[in-house]
Amino acid sequence: MKSYLKHISVYLPDRNVTNEDIAEMFPSWESSKIFEKVGIKNRYVADSKEGVADMAVAAIRNLQLETGIDLSQIDYFLLCTQSPDYQIPTTACIVQHRVGLSNNCGAIDINQGCSGYIYGLSLASALVSSGIANNVLLVTADVYSKHIHNSDKGNMSLFGDAATASLISSDGKYEIGKFSLGTDGSGYDKLIIKNSGLFSKSLNQDDPENFLFMDGAGVFDFTAKRIPQLIEENLVLNGLAKDDINLFVFHQANTFMLNFLRNRIKIEKNRFLINMENYGNTVSSSIPLAFKDSFDGENRNVMMVGFGVGLSWGAVVLLNK
Template sequence: MDAYIKHISYYLPSEVLTNEDIVAQFPEWDSEKIIQKIGVVSRNITRKDQFTSDISVEALNNLCREHNIKKSDIDFLLVCTQSPDYFLPTTACIVQDRAGLSTSCGAIDINQGCSGFIYGLSLAKGLVIAGIAKNVVLITAETYSKHIHALDKGNRSIFGDAAAATLISNNGEYRLGEFSLGTDGKGFENLIVKNGAMKNHKTIDDNFPNDNNLFMNGPEIFNFTAKAVPGLINDNLRKNNETIDTISQFIFHQANTFMLDYLRKKINIPKEKFLIDMQNYGNTVSSTIPIALKNRLDLQIKDDKILLAGFGVGYSWGSVVIYNK
């Protein structure tokens, strides 16, 4: 038995933070510099009263409405998030109830970041192939904006909020190939929120960033990525008996355009085979790949083989090749 990506939908919050908004608050910051270094013009941000469970339900409802999916047919729910409503219960349980899924539907959270979509696909594939579930919905949802201090212009320029819902089943458009996964926890402190949970978030001092806020050591994250990702891609190509030449399209986690361009050149991927799609979304963490993939599929371009790769916080990385049925 095989497992397939059958459908993808996503949800973007209605509030938009543009480069001009950021520059208005930080006059020393330049809009063109943001575009050149990060590749983002605008990003969607959740309201103060809007949380991960809210955008997850919206993405799931979009999936069912856009693709005529019966909620009663969904028998497992995976919610990948690092900005849960609460430490406990799991956000997946909240989403199951609010979305109206069956009480016989399994529901768990995955605390995973930029590689979360790949990890989630690997778990969904296992559930389908093992016969535990027939229709798994993987939701990737982050409200990173709530982690970021109002005066942190760098991270506010990078990250956006979003949720994506992907249906994985025993039939569909793209078959899931072999996975490559990896972890190096030595770098855990370089992208971290030391305190947290979203709905009852407490602040120590709002006048400057603190342990309640997102901290990112950008240079160390870049160094990790530069070292880990080329080996990841080579390993996954080997596992799937593919080469750069035989892959139709590469879709990496949309971290920032500077990093993506560096990786593309280092791995020798032709520019026309390398998708960059983050200008109007920002870095939406685990949702960058499904958003870019959904947009690609909507163009009715029949890529035979697409290599997906996620990497970042943890450190953690993963890749898989998906095959057009």
């Protein structure tokens, strides 16, 4: 059985943080310098009382409004997040109850980041293709802003919060092709919150190891080496050439990295989507958020590419025949 990406809906928090807002906090970090460095002007940030479950619920409500879907038709619910409301239980279970998904609906969390949408899409596609489910709801939601130290102007400038809801079904607009997935756990510490699990060592709330750390140079080096090869592998797997792809949608890491990759892989600007200027890096939501505005366009073949925390990577081609 074939699987299809049927619809994408988006939720953004109300609070919008501009480069000028950040520059006020760090006078030496001028707003023009922020845009020059990361290519971002605005990012949406969840308020102090807004968590992943709240954002996931809002994204699902938008999906209901935009598609008219009866949520009783959802057979399986996947929630991709690295900032769950609780360590136990899974946030997916909380959201299942709050939105009224059937008690016969499976509901699990996926702890994955920048490649999370591709990983989640691979699981959703497998559930539909195998006949286990007819309709899978894949939600991405992260609040990295809550894990950034208030003196970390770099990550504060880069990351934004968002949630998306995708419907994967046995019918729809984009047929989901074959996946290329990979992991190199030797780079696990390139993007990490060290004091965030069983082996947390510090009770000092202001300890930097309680907050997000990113080795930007290490992540860039990994991406520059691995992603061009990933593109080639996935094209071959799907029996396509680079010129057969009408639109490339990469994880929106930062504009410098995206333009570097586009030039290295030799993709024309009009076939390469960059739309993070007003959203920032929204982690697992960045790919569906970027693609949302193009979903109903005339794109025939779309390649989605995720990469980052883990270290992990993934690519898939969507076919609009």
